[in-house]
Amino acid sequence: MGENAQLSNKTFGLADLTNSIFNSLSVSQTTDTLGIGPLEQRECLILIDGLGQDAVDRYGDEFEIFSQLKQVKNLSANFPSTTATSLSTLGTGVLPGVHGMLGYTVRVPRSDNRLLNALKWDERVDPVMWQKVPTLFERAVADGVSVTHVAAKRYEGSGFTQAALRGAKYVGANGIDEMVLAVSLALKAQPSFVYTYLNTLDSAGHSDGVGSDKWLTALSQVNEFITKVKSSVPAGTRVWVTSDHGMVNSTEQLILGQDNDLLKNVTLIGGEPRARHIYIKEGAESETISQWQEQLAGKAQVLSKESAISSGLFGEVVSEDSRERMGDLIAIAQNDLILIDPDRIREESSMVGHHGGVTNTEVAIPLLLG
Secondary structure, X not given: OXXXXXXXXXXXXXXXXXXXXXXXXXXXXXXXXXXXXXXXXXXXXXXXOOOOHHHHHHHHHHOHXXXXXXXXXXXXXXXXXXXXXXHHHHHHOOOHHHHOOOOOEEEXXXXXXXXXXXXXOOOOOOHHHHOOOOOHHHHHXXXXXXXXXXXXXXXXXXXXXXXXXXXXXXXXXXXXXXHHHHHHHHOOOOOEEEEEEXXXXXHHHHHHOOOOHHHHHHHHHHHHHHHHHHHHOOXXXXXXXXXXXXXXXXXXXXXXXXXXXXXXXXXXEOOEOOEEEEEEOXXXXXXXXXXXXXXXXXXEEEEEHHHXXXXXXXXXXXXXXXXXXXXXXXEEEOOOXXXXXXXXXXXXXXXXXXXXXXXXXXXXXXXXXX
């Protein structure tokens, strides 16, 4: 790794990062909490899905680009350490309890016990009504900044993009060279901000695991992408590299309701294998939470909704919308355990890499500057 800046004991996250970057572009009501100054005219933020600090530390020396990037801060993903939540935090500049994107899947309040998959969405749910906080992209455009989002064409206009990342001009680009060209063209404007997202490393980690041949091939593509962006952007552009979460390779699994009675009073299973939102039959909450805590002792941290809120798991402020969407019980897998939904055994158990929990491997994410 390249030069390391002095690090404070304070924990910083993606909301701090985007507030600080937009503050450098003179966007109103933003604060440079990271102290990244000075005022700049061009900012590029590359988000590599699944590139945890642990992966950089373990494999960065094998790829030239990481020796050319300066580590600015150690950032932490907010809970749950998953793409839908982290990108919403990045896009809005507020924490999950406020923006309400509380995980991969959560129950839609006042529905027929229906889950909303945040990344696949549901046409019955209005993205702007679901995530009501104006994004930093919207606010920056209103203040005269050119804001562009460069990512795969399939994400353009998706429910998730409209909810968490609305306001930017979306440029759909498939393949590294097409993305690099789109980034460099968008940064010709002044002042300008470009956010660009690459998901191939995360996909390889899920399917084959961190450190696998497929994952290392994906990391070489990350190396190529960042290198080409750095060499193609206009002079004076700051190029930031970060991620949404890290990833653990799971070696232990527990199927909910199989050889255990954990689903006795459960009406719906949300979240993902490392971070579960569990919805419970009315009146059985206390009994069920005690049962889960007893049976999963040493395997998972089990919190009631009220405990999760009071402990600040989703941030100091929790909106009424967030409270309604949250599970009655939150189960956070420890070590490398995964908690499998019995209706999704094949899909969830076949994945090697997982995230969502609170281990350092999952939550520690880099902030690199090129």
